[in-house]
Every structure is written in structure tokens, then in C-alpha cells.
Amino acid sequence: MTVDTAWIDGRPATLEDALQAAAGLLDGSRLPFVGGLRTDVAGLRSALSLARRIGAVVDHRLSAAIYPFIVAARENGAFLAAPAEMRRRADRVVVMGDEAAEIGADVIRMLTDASPDLGIGTRGSERLFMTLGSKNAASPGSTASRHVDCASSEIVDVLGMVRAGMAGRRSGEGALGEETVATITSFLTDAGFCCIVFSPAEFGELGTEQIFGLVADLNETTRASTLPVLAAADAMGAALQATWTAGFPLRFAFGRGAGEHDAALNAGERQLSGAGEADLAILIDALDGAAPAEAKAAIPTIAITADPASAGAARIAFHVATAGRDYDGVLYEPRFGSFVAKAAQRNSELPSAAAILDALTEQLGERARDAA
Amino acid sequence: MLTRLSGGHVVDPASGRDGVADIYVEDGLVVDPPSNGRAADETIDCTGLVVMAGAIDIHSHIAGGHVNTARLLLPEWHRAFQARPGETALSKVGWTTEETGLLYAEMGFTTVVEPAMAPSSALHAHLELADTPIIDKATLVVLGNDDMLMSMIREGESESAIADYVAWTVSASRALGVKCINAGGSAAFKENVRKFDFDDAVPDYGVSSRQIVKTLQKAVTSLGIPHPLHVHCNNLGVPGASSDSIEATIRAAEGDPLHLAHIQFYGYGTEGKRRFSSRGQALADLVNATPEVTVDIGQVMFGQTVTISSDELRQFAGSKQASPKKSIIFDHEANGGGVVPMNYKEKSYFNALQWAIGLELFLLIEDPSRVFFTTDHPNGAPFTTYPDIFALLMDRSVRARWLEALPKSVVKMTALPEIEREYTLGEIATMTRASPARLLGTPDRGHLGAGAVADVAVYRPGEDKAKMFGKAAYVLKDGDVVVKDGAVVKRKFGRALTLRPEPDKAMKTRLDRYFDDRYGLSARWFEVPDGALGRDEPFKVVPCRA
Ligand SMILES: [Zn+2]
Numbered sequence: 001m002t003v004d005t006a007w008i009d010g011r012p013a014t015l016e017d018a019l020q021a022a023a024g025l026l027d028g029s030r031l032p033f034v035g036g037l038r039t040d041v042a043g044l045r046s047a048l049s050l051a052r053r054i055g056a057v058v059d060h061r062l063s064a065a066i067y068p069f070i071v072a073a074r075e076n077g078a079f080l081a082a083p084a085e086m087r088r089r090a091d092r093v094v095v096m097g098d099e100a101a102e103i104g105a106d107v108i109r110m111l112t113d114a115s116p117d118l119g120i121g122t123r124g125s126e127r128l129f130m131t132l133g134s135k136n137a138a139s140p141g142s143t144a145s146r147h148v149d150c151a152s153s154e155i156v157d158v159l160g161m162v163r164a165g166m167a168g169r170r171s172g173e174g175a176l177g178e179e180t181v182a183t184i185t186s187f188l189t190d191a192g193f194c195c196i197v198f199s200p201a202e203f204g205e206l207g208t209e210q211i212f213g214l215v216a217d218l219n220e221t222t223r224a225s226t227l228p229v230l231a232a233a234d235a236m237g238a239a240l241q242a243t244w245t246a247g248f249p250l251r252f253a254f255g256r257g258a259g260e261h262d263a264a265l266n267a268g269e270r271q272l273s274g275a276g277e278a279d280l281a282i283l284i285d286a287l288d289g290a291a292p293a294e295a296k297a298a299i300p301t302i303a304i305t306a307d308p309a310s311a312g313a314a315r316i317a318f319h320v321a322t323a324g325r326d327y328d329g330v331l332y333e334p335r336f337g338s339f340v341a342k343a344a345q346r347n348s349e350l351p352s353a354a355a356i357l358d359a360l361t362e363q364l365g366e367r368a369r370d371a372a
Numbered sequence: 373m374l375t376r377l378s379g380g381h382v383v384d385p386a387s388g389r390d391g392v393a394d395i396y397v398e399d400g401l402v403v404d405p406p407s408n409g410r411a412a413d414e415t416i417d418c419t420g421l422v423v424m425a426g427a428i429d430i431h432s433h434i435a436g437g438h439v440n441t442a443r444l445l446l447p448e449w450h451r452a453f454q455a456r457p458g459e460t461a462l463s464k465v466g467w468t469t470e471e472t473g474l475l476y477a478e479m480g481f482t483t484v485v486e487p488a489m490a491p492s493s494a495l496h497a498h499l500e501l502a503d504t505p506i507i508d509k510a511t512l513v514v515l516g517n518d519d520m521l522m523s524m525i526r527e528g529e530s531e532s533a534i535a536d537y538v539a540w541t542v543s544a545s546r547a548l549g550v551k552c553i554n555a556g557g558s559a560a561f562k563e564n565v566r567k568f569d570f571d572d573a574v575p576d577y578g579v580s581s582r583q584i585v586k587t588l589q590k591a592v593t594s595l596g597i598p599h600p601l602h603v604h605c606n607n608l609g610v611p612g613a614s615s616d617s618i619e620a621t622i623r624a625a626e627g628d629p630l631h632l633a634h635i636q637f638y639g640y641g642t643e644g645k646r647r648f649s650s651r652g653q654a655l656a657d658l659v660n661a662t663p664e665v666t667v668d669i670g671q672v673m674f675g676q677t678v679t680i681s682s683d684e685l686r687q688f689a690g691s692k693q694a695s696p697k698k699s700i701i702f703d704h705e706a707n708g709g710g711v712v713p714m715n716y717k718e719k720s721y722f723n724a725l726q727w728a729i730g731l732e733l734f735l736l737i738e739d740p741s742r743v744f745f746t747t748d749h750p751n752g753a754p755f756t757t758y759p760d761i762f763a764l765l766m767d768r769s770v771r772a773r774w775l776e777a778l779p780k781s782v783v784k785m786t787a788l789p790e791i792e793r794e795y796t797l798g799e800i801a802t803m804t805r806a807s808p809a810r811l812l813g814t815p816d817r818g819h820l821g822a823g824a825v826a827d828v829a830v831y832r833p834g835e836d837k838a839k840m841f842g843k844a845a846y847v848l849k850d851g852d853v854v855v856k857d858g859a860v861v862k863r864k865f866g867r868a869l870t871l872r873p874e875p876d877k878a879m880k881t882r883l884d885r886y887f888d889d890r891y892g893l894s895a896r897w898f899e900v901p902d903g904a905l906g907r908d909e910p911f912k913v914v915p916c917r918a
Contacts, residue, residue: 077698
């Protein structure tokens with residue numbers, strides 16, 4: 001008895017039949033959407049190549065988690081650090097807002113686990129932490145941490161006051177009072193190397209711009225950088241790969257040939273809700289770890305998934321292996337700030353997402369040849 | 373299958389050929405003409421055309437984390453590429469991995485070196501290169517601001533231990549050579565140092581830029597790495613200080629090979645009322661008198677571009693001139709770096725003089741086998757401006773036309789109008805084929821002798837050299853016709869050329885512990901496994917010298 005690996009309208013099917021049926025749906029589609037994109041570098045390469053061939057709109061399921069960062073950085077620039085360098089060098093760390101401690105737990109652990117050991121002004125001192133957030137914000141758990149109570153929604157204004165103060169301008173009354181603002185300011189400016197850890201999604205584009213702006217101001221006289229932490233590391237990996245492949249960090253349409261980027265029109269939520277132009281979706285969900293469930297799509301879907309139980313309503317479904325667990329895969333690793341090769345922890349008979357996507361592309365090629 | 377390229381004007385300085393001849397190609401290699409009268413299976417008529425080996429670019433930032441950040445930072449650039457093809461330099465840039473491979477191939481370039489791969493970005497860089505079609509590629513791995521090296525120098529560790537560390541880095545990252553970028557300068561900037569000279573010491577290490585460069589030069593030589601240490605000097609772009617830095621670095625070669633990158637950015641003096649002048653002649657004289665050094669130019673061309681560099685200190689300084697006004701500065705392990713958009717304007721005294729200084733250096737350095745053809749893509753200009761630069765080098769009247777358009781104040785400050793030299797086709801082939809292959813230690817290319825890879829570029833000669841070099845009549849890659857009449861007709865993938873020095877076991881164990889303890893990272897993350905790149909044969913290993 002073999003495990004079912006493909007379904008058509010919920011009924012088990014051979015891989016070949018399912019591929020043919022999927023190709024048939026794609027042939028009949030006016031504008032397909034290729035989304036989900038929870039897969040490894042090989043899967044993304046195949047997905048982007050298929051998307052180019054069929055002129056699809058492309059987005060990652062969790063790109064909303066990274067867009068505030070991407071937009072802020074590309075509108076006004078940024079100072080960005082590697083977590084490992086900050087582990088060795090930052091003598092002062094501000095954990096800003098309520099989300100960073102949770103989303104960036106791995107990264108923050110790299111900072112709490114060790115003391116700075118590089119730099120004349122930083123080496124040998126105990127690393128000082130400041131949390132700036134609401135009462136509930138988790139502390140990094142270091143003895144050398146102090147908490148400044150500030151509602152998440154007030155932080156951006158407070159940073160505006162810090163910046164105004166640093167520039168020698170007075171600013172109006174804020175949420176925290178002058179003395180606390182002065183405390184925050186001197187924590188930042190007295191650092192040998194200051195690092196701000198924050199979640200861009202919590203502060204939005206404009207708030208994120210304010211934080212990058214503050215760090216730019218600090219670098220006029222001292223050294224500082226940031227570690228933006230993102231709820232969806234694989235979305236960042238997908239955005240980077242989409243950028244070298246098509247020129248844009250997701251949310252683009254291949255249309256006729258080269259990619260065209262429009263973050264609003266091509267957002268996955270819009271396309272899947274039926275409010276967009278796409279009339280068929282290929283959704284890829286083949287990574288380890290939980291992700292928030294995809295909202296039920298209002299357009300027909302082809303699911304390529306490591307969890308076929310979640311693909312109930314898909315017209316066609318393929319059961320695939322999990323990258324970096326069932327087979328060797330390359331994944332984005334936020335602690336490294338780059339891609340790493342992950343070795344398989346077990347064997348799997350299942351095909352990879354890349355293999356299914358390539359087979360689908362091949363199938364379309366054959367149909368085109370037959371038609372000619 | 374035996375292919376004959378018949379009747380072309382073969383320009384192959386490596387073999388001393390410069391005349392009409394047939395070239396035969398079989399199984400991806402150039403072969404001797406069949407002695408038994410065997411007929412070719414396919415003949416490409418090259419009558420009236422110029423036949424050269426495929427060109428080699430030794431320094432072009434085409435892949436990796438910083439390059440990709442530049443794409444992220446400038447989506448408008450990409451949009452321009454699509455919306456108005458052919459209108460501006462900006463709109464012609466190869467921006468994605470796909471466009472990079474295709475546009476290089478269309479100009480007859482078949483091997484390109486990404487010169488600034490951080491060890492921590494090695495896998496990322498190779499993933500992009502694996503997605504870059506047609507051309508072969510290679511990378512230089514960056515050392516010289518890393519704690520490991522500077523600590524080893526400080527502690528007085530042996531030359532062989534340091535060589536073991538360099539060998540591990542080259543091997544793990546799958547590099548073809550070693551680059552050193554503002555040695556110690558990025559590390560100093562992290563300590564809030566804002567200016568860093570060749571004999572300044574990095575705070576906390578007490579190690580000077582000179583010591584770092586000399587140590588790496590020795591390690592590269594002792595490992596038999598064919599490509600000499602590739603140096604990006606201190607004080608890039610600073611009038612006066614830049615030329616002092618490069619002069620000190622060239623003198624420090626001390627008889628051993630050393631390559632100086634994008635020297636145009638160091639040819640700056642402080643004379644004149646704007647305190648910005650050309651030191652092109654003096655720098656060219658020094659290069660002419662120092663036979664152990666090779667240089668590439670980093671020619672500036674006018675228009676929008678973006679600078680991508682692991683010289684974090686100088687990129688931070690340059691971010692004040694960013695245009696458009698935005699930049700990204702990285703504090704990564706070791707070098708870090710920065711991405712700063714730049715718009716070089718023909719009407720700007722400074723930018724126009726930069727353009728002139730680059731050409732002065734090209735034309736005043738006498739030996740075409742020691743000067744290499746680069747724009748430091750995209751730092752001086754996108755590589756898509758190469759055809760125009762060939763025309764400027766080969767034709768005085770083209771230079772005269774360009775000079776006409778510059779501010780009169782610039783023309784007074786450059787020797788360019790008086791320089792009569794015009795590069796010959798043979799000199800172009802030396803500069804872009806024969807000597808890059810020698811410099812990189814890749815004898816399988818850069819020439820059309822039997823046994824060479826069949827990477828061949830065929831051009832339609834004409835008065836307009838930009839037209840000639842912009843669109844090759846034919847390009848063969850590993851014997852396949854990939855370009856016809858300037859357009860790609862076959863898409864395939866080349867390989868990355870890498871060294872593979874055997875790393876020392878004790879050093880490997882030591883580095884496993886070092887990365888884990890100090891950085892909290894697995895040393896495995898710095899390695900590029902063959903299987904990670906998703907190509908059948910991602911690498912071609914080039915031997916080190918015995
Ligand atoms: Zn460069």
C-alpha cells in the first residue's frame with residue numbers, strides 16, 4: 001500500500017493525472033496567482049520559473065509581516081546589523097516595542113547569552129538592555145536590564161522627541177516627560193555601540209522610518225545599528241530570492257515577460273479574496289513549523305503542501321516533502337541574516353515542491369508542443 | 373560535432389595571432405584544424421568578422437547580499453529598465469541575475485568575477501550566480517576586517533596558521549581568490565573611527581592596514597592561489613588621501629604580485645580652486661614603474677547608478693552624497709558595507725573629472741596586460757556602458773566629442789585632450805581576454821589555442837566601436853552558439869570557477885569552536901555545499917600552483 005500523493009477534487013489520483021488536471025486548469029486560466037511560497041530556495045526557483053512561464057501574479061502568504069521593513073528601508077534607507085556581530089560588539093541594546101521579544105527570541109538570545117568581547121569601548125563590559133514598551137513587554141531576562149514603560153503606540157512619538165532633543169530642538173509634551181526622554185537619549189548616545197531590536201510590523205512603515213532615522217542621527221557622532229526582527233523569516237528569504245530573480249521583493253506580476261511590481265494590487269490577500277484579477281491559485285505550503293492558516297481562497301486552487309489535510313477545498317492537491325527536514329534544503333536563517341544549507345533529518349518518499357512545480361512546467365511545455 | 377568558424381580575422385594575443393584564420397571547435401573545446409581533411413559538421417561564416425576568445429570581466433559586483441540590497445533599494449531603477457528600454461544608461465543595466473547573464477553574453481563576455489563575497493554571504497552569492505545564465509562566474513572572498521585574522525596577527529601566530537585560515541575560508545566559500553577591502557577600516561569604523569590610513573592601527577588590535585595587506589599577500593602567495601591578493605585601498609574617493617593610500621600600497625607590493633582595484637577612485641589630488649584635481653599621470657607613472665602590480669580602472673560614466681561596497685567606512689561617508697537621498701549601511705561580521713545610489717553628472721566638475729581620470733589611467737598605463745577593463749560595476753557605471761568605453765579607448769575623435777560636452781574648467785584640469793593613444797584590437801583582446809585569464813590562473817580560457825574552452829566572441833567590425841562591441845555577431849559558450857546578431861538564441865548555465873585548497877583539520881576544528889563560541893553560529897553555515905545550488909555541475913575547480 002502506498003501513500004496517496006495527489007488528489008483531484010478530493011479524490012486520490014495518480015501523480016500523472018493530477019499534473020495533467022493542474023495543467024488543464026492553468027491552460028484555462030486568464031491570470032493565475034502563485035502564492036503561499038512556503039518552500040526552500042529550490043522550490044522558490046521552480047515556483048518563480050513557473051510563474052514567469054504562465055505570466056502569474058506572485059506573493060508570499062506572510063509578506064505582510066515584512067513589507068513595513070522593506071518599504072521603510074527602500075524609501076529612506078537603513079542601518080542594518082548582523083545578529084552575530086551585535087553579540088560581540090553591542091554594549092547597549094534597546095528592545096523596542098512589545099513584539100520583538102517574542103518574534104525575535106532567537107536573535108535576542110544571541111545577545112543575552114554572551115557579553116561583548118570586541119571593541120575598546122565595549123569589550124569586557126556587561127551588556128546593558130533597555131526595554132521600551134508596555135508593562136507586558138517581555139524583558140530579555142538579563143540582570144542588567146531596565147524597563148521604560150511606554151505604550152507601543154506612543155513609542156514613535158517618543159523617538160521623535162529623542163531626535164528633536166539630540167538636534168537641540170525642544171519638542172512639546174509627550175507621553176513620557178522630559179526626564180524619561182533624556183534617560184532614553186543618554187542610554188543611546190553613551191553606548192560604545194548601540195543596537196536597537198524591533199519588529200517593523202509593530203511600528204508600520206512610518207514608525208520603522210522613524211527608528212532608522214534615529215539610528216542615522218546617532219551615527220553622526222557615535223555608532224549604532226538595528227536588528228529588525230520579522231515574524232516570517234521564510235517570507236524574507238522569498239522576498240530576497242524574488243528580488244534577484246525578478247527585480248522585486250514579491251507582490252509583482254510577470255504579465256507579459258518582465259515583472260511589474262505593485263504592492264497593493266498584487267498582494268496575495270487581495271488576489272485570493274477574489275477582489276483581484278487572478279482566477280486560479282497555486283499555493284505552496286511545504287515548510288516545517290506552524291504558520292497562520294491561509295484564509296479560504298475565493299478562487300480555485302492547486303495546493304502543493306506538506307499537510308494534505310489542510311488542502312481540503314483545493315481542486316488539485318499534491319503531497320510534498322518538507323524542505324530541510326525530509327530532504328536537504330536551503331532556507332533563510334534570521335540568526336545568520338542569510339541563507340543556510342539544512343541537512344535532512346529523515347528520509348521521505350515524497351517529492352519536493354520543486355519537483356512537482358518542475359513537472360507542472362514540463363507538462364505545460366508538452367501541451368504547448370502538442371497544440372502546435 | 374566539429375564546428376568551423378571560417379575566414380574570420382582572429383585576434384588572439386595569447387598565441388600571437390592577428391590575421392585571417394579558421395577556428396575549429398569540438399565537444400566544447402577549441403581544437404586544432406583536422407589534419408585528415410575531415411569536413412566540419414557545421415560552418416559559421418566569419419568572413420569580414422573579428423574573432424576573439426570570450427571576454428573576461430575580473431571585477432563586477434553581480435551577486436550577493438549587498439548587490440541584492442541595491443536591487444531592493446532602487447525598485448525605480450528596475451522599472452526604468454522595463455518601461456523605456458534603450459533610453460538611458462540607467463535603463464540598460466542588467467539588474468536581475470537573468471538580465472546580468474544575458475546582457476553580458478550579448479557583448480561577448482563569457483566569464484565574470486564577483487569580487488566582494490563576504491564569507492557569511494557565500495551561499496547567497498553562489499545561489500545568485502547559479503541563477504545567472506550563460507556566463508561562467510567566479511568570486512573573490514573578502515578578508516582583512518575579520519576578527520580572526522586581526523587577532524592572529526596581533527597574537528603573532530605563524531604564517532602557516534594564517535595560511536590555513538585563509539585556505540579554509542577560500543575552500544568553504546568556493547572562491548577563486550582573496551580580496552581585501554579597506555584593510556582594518558571597517559573594523560575601525562565600528563569603533564567610531566572616521567578616517568583610516570595605510571599605517572593607522574585598528575583600535576584594540578594594534579594592527580595596521582599595511583600589516584593586514586602584507587599578511588594576506590603572503591598567505592595568498594604561499595597557498596599558490598594564482599590570483600594575487602586583490603586590494604581595495606584605504607581612503608577611496610578622498611582627494612589627496614586616496615592617492616597617498618594607493619601610492620603607499622603599491623610601494624608595499626615589494627616585488628610580489630598585488631592587484632589594485634578600481635584605481636580611478638584613487639587618482640585624486642587637491643589642486644585647483646575646487647581642491648579636486650587629477651593625479652592620473654603620477655599614478656600611471658607609478659604603475660608603469662612597478663611591474664609586480666596589476667590594476668583595474670573602475671571607469672566612471674555619466675548617469676544614475678548605485679555604489680555597492682564592503683568598505684563600510686567610505687560608504688558611510690559617501691552616503692551624505694547619495695542621490696536619490698537614501699542608503700543602507702551594514703554592520704555585519706568583518707567588513708560590513710554599504711549601498712549608496714549615485715548620479716554622475718556630465719555637467720558636474722567633480723564627476724566629469726572622475727571620468728577623465730579613468731581614461732587618463734587607461735591610456736597612460738603602457739602595458740595593456742597589466743591594466744584591466746572595469747567600471748567596478750555598478751560603482752563607476754553599469755557594465756552595459758562597456759561598448760562606449762571601448763569606443764573611447766579606441767578612437768580619439770570619440771574622446772574629443774565627449775570632451776566638448778564637458779565643463780571647460782574640467783578640460784583645463786586633465787591631460788586627456790593631449791593623449792593621442794588609441795587602443796588596437798590586439799590591445800583590447802589582451803586587456804579583456806589574454807591577461808585576465810593569466811591574472812585569474814585560468815589557462816583554459818582567454819585564448820583560442822587548442823584545448824581552450826570554446827568560449828568565442830565574434831564581432832562585426834566598423835567605424836562605430838560601441839556598436840561593434842555592444843552586440844556580438846556570434847557568441848559561443850562551451851562550443852554552443854548562444855548569441856546571434858546581438859541576441860541570445862540559447863539559454864544555458866555556466867559554472868563557478870573555484871579553488872579547492874585542502875583545509876587543515878586542526879584549523880577546521882578550531883574554527884568550528886570559534887564561530888560557535890564567539891558568534892553563536894555554526895561554521896557549517898559558512899560553507900557552500902555543491903548540492904545546495906541545484907545545478908548538475910555548479911563548480912569547475914581550478915588548481916592552485918604547486
Ligand atoms: Zn568593486
